[in-house]
Amino acid sequence: MKFFNRKQQEIEKTEVEKEKRVKTDDQLRCDGLRIAMPYPYYIRDMDFNIIEFSPLMEKMTGYTKEEAFKMKCYDVFKASICGENCVVQKHLKNGKDPVRDVYVDIKDKKNQEIPTLISYIPYFDSNGKTIGAIEVIKDVTVEKNMMDILGQESQQLGSISEELAASSEETLAMSTQVASTSESQTKKLGNFKESMKETDDQLETIVDDTAIIKESIQILNDSMDNTISGLSVLSKRADGIVNIVNTIKGIADQTNLLALNAAIEAARAGENGRGFAVVAEEVRKLAEGSALATKDIHENLHEITQLVLEVSKKASETNSKLKTSDDVIVRLISEIHEIRDSLNKIVSTVEELDSEAEQNTDISKNQTMAMEEVAKVGGELAEIAQKVQGEVNRLAEHAHLN
Template identity: 30%
Template sequence: MSKFSNMFHSISTKLMLLVTVIILITGALVGTTSYYIARSQLLEAGERDLKSIVDGSLASLELLNENVELGIFSLEEAQEQARLVLGGPVNEEGNYDYLSSQFSYKQDGYLLAYDQDYVLQIHPSRVGQEPPNEHTRNNRAMMVAAGQASGIEDQYVIYADLQEDGSYRDKTAYMQHFEPWDWTIGMVVFQDEFYEDLNTLSTFILLSTFVLVILSTLVFYFLTRSKIKLLKNVADVSNNIAEGKIYQTNLKESSDEIGQLATAFNKMSVELKTLVTNVQKTSTHLLDSATDLSAISEETSASSQEVGEAIAEIATGTQEQANDLEDINSRVDLLTKAITAMASQNEKMSTLTTKTATLSTEGSEIIERLQTSNAESLTASQQVSNEIKDLSDKVKEITKVMDTIENIAEETNLLALNASIEAARAGEHGKGFSVVAEEIRKLAEQSKGATHQVQSVVSAIVNETASTVKTVEGTMKTAEELSTDVISTRSKFGQLSLSVEDIVSSLNLVKQEIDTITDHNKEMSAAIESASSVSEETAASVEEITSSIDEQVRVMGNVAESAEQLTHLNQELSNLIEKYDVMS
């Protein structure tokens, strides 16, 4: 049953059935068309035969009527003679044998004639018979009317004739009117006699169609067997591909559509084999790339975390720096207070120095305090020395500025002098300008004088600064020696009075330097505040960088997740590709 079902579903079987149906339909159409065309032509030929026979019978009646007119025959004799000529001789049964007459048509075609009362005048067996019933009367009336019609087509009559078994059978009659005798004569034939030979034609058409179907099926089978086999091979290869077996096909190629299908399938198998091979290789490379990407993203994420930690440490360091700056600022405040205290102490030292001569008895105690203060003074003296050197540099810069101002004043003076000369030349018109030029000259002279005064002061400051530097250096050296010479100083305390005066003058210089140090200390405080502000801005920038690093870490996490998804998709692709076995 399965084999029969497969055979029934085979495309070759379906195509042969289709060809058979097409041939049968074509044969039926051709046969039916031929049958009806032949029938129509036979009907027309039969009608022409009927007309020819009736025309011949009329010629015979004309001859008989001429004999009547010549007196050879009486009308009754002529009419009887017409029955014998047209209807045939009388047989043993007393009927006219129309088959022996020359005016018959096949087996059942014979001549008949009616008078105006529809009484039969010529008939094989019913001469003189009146219409037995209304149906017969109507038929005879139609035939008589047709015989008197003017057109040939109207002289043909088709009517249903009642048979002995009660059935009706169509008849065709061709009628003409013979006026001398007032007869309507015609030939009556059953219609099926016209095309009774069509049965043989129908049988021939059926047999021809059957033979044509058999021959066409065989020819179609032998012509399409190789193509059907090729299609079967294509189906087998397609099933193998569906099962994962991919190999290069070598189907027979040709120029027709199925051959082109084989060509395309051969090319497709090569391309599909190449595609699957490349996909398998690409899948392997993709897996390696996805693994590398995952590893790189993890390393980048770890590096970003380390950078984040480093930035956090920088933020901590920045905060510590800000704290240190605050601490330094506090220390600077303390330094300011210490400088103030040192200034005060310097005043006290000056007072004490003036009293040294009278307070020598207290020298030991003062030396002890001096030893205590000496260490502090040594450190402060070092700072003072540095500040004094900076001050010296700034004083030199001030000197350069004063020189520039002096030059400008001299140039201004010259310009004012030239302006006065030009104003004098201008007379009354330049009088007002001369006053202005004179005032400018005076201002230039005053500026020059003030510059000279400033330069004098600055020069004095430079000299005093140099002396102070030396003094400070000497003080530092003295302070260093003082630490070791305190005991010997007690024995030489008497010499201290000689040095007190020098100390007093030096203390005055120290006071000036302390004032300078105080000014520099204020500048240092401002710089520390500026550094603290920069530190705060740095801390804010570090926070922004930290936020960016966190975002980068999050993005790299997404990249790592995408890499894992890519690895998973690649695994699915590998699973799909693995079922395909690429064969040579």
């Protein structure tokens, strides 16, 4: 009985040592994998429990190892193929061969999508039974972005190539049209040059006529200055006549007063003063007539003075307008000279165009040949773009799940 117990103890001890040795071997393999693996990886069992979570996997997903050990793998990665649709789980149950580069979109802790390529191999116990899987997850965000950009660029290249071919054909047609119409263009340029010459001659005539008008306005302006001066003198002389008339009126008033006094004295003298009274009456009548005449003269002179002032005002306004017109004519002449200078430049440019138009035929022929070559290159670019697009599509098909 003691022998049996001792034998049993030896067997149990052997099993414990074997189990320790297996765990040590497993730990060594995990440590070696952690050191050698350049990509994020994790190990899970057949119940989706995570039993190893590498530092690179922590960095990519945002979960710590401690957090991952408390979660199922499908809760960590939240991919469309996780859970009941887990491709890895189905493969582990049905086969033992490793699988490489399966495209899967996973999500990190912040629920941000990450494009990845997943590779995995079954994980066996000492009896060869599948007990889990080692899954390597490579972040291919950069590659996917490059593939998307390459696809877009290839599409743009195809579009540009088609546009280039179409533009080349249009340019080719235009070049042919330019070649057929170059002679007509030369004639039109010649006609245009003649028209510019005629316009220049007409402007020269306008300048001469304007100069004559300017001289006439200057003469009229001088005449108006003389008229204004004469009216000023006339106004002053009218004022002098008014003063003389006022003096005469004063004398007539005084004479009338003296005649009245003489009549009073004649009445006092009686019969002896009768003759003197007659003379005094006549003097009074003459004084009254003189007063009325001076009044009429004064009124007429006032009207004349007002007319002189109005005429002087109108003449001053006319003189100001004439000076303004003179300034306008000076500016007009200056602008006409500028127009003539511009026309001369246009004529010079037209002559250069006329000379270049004579060479358009040869240039158009060369351009036509060049456009034909461009159209050919555009077609070749379009073919290359189609090939590139096909390669991009094949890469996309290779990287994604079917």
